[in-house]
Amino acid sequence: MKICENCGNVINKPFCIGCLEREIEFWLSKERPEVISEIRRLLISMVDFNRKGSKCIVCNKRINVCNNCYLEKIYEILKEKDVDLADEFKFLFLDLESKDVIQKI
Ligand SMILES: [Zn+2]
Ligand SMILES: [Zn+2]
Numbered sequence: 001m002k003i004c005e006n007c008g009n010v011i012n013k014p015f016c017i018g019c020l021e022r023e024i025e026f027w028l029s030k031e032r033p034e035v036i037s038e039i040r041r042l043l044i045s046m047v048d049f050n051r052k053g054s055k056c057i058v059c060n061k062r063i064n065v066c067n068n069c070y071l072e073k074i075y076e077i078l079k080e081k082d083v084d085l086a087d088e089f090k091f092l093f094l095d096l097e098s099k100d101v102i103q104k105i
Pocket of ligand 2: 017019
């Protein structure tokens, strides 16, 4: 069982936040491309691929931070810039997370 180094919750996604970032980047490239550099910086500040942890099924790097921690920080960044954009982000990425959680229960 892997634990998120940021929030202490169990990581229940088999892919890392780096792979998640590419999805978000793709979405932002159409909506607000100027925000992309900021979420990249956030990724670098949160991730430490040298630590132990299970491997991402997509890129084979180690996972040490859960997707939710990363998504919530991005949501805060977007909310400061554009509330409508933040809401759309929440609908596309964060609500998806909670749906997954509900399915597991
Ligand atoms: Zn976390
Ligand atoms: Zn990955």
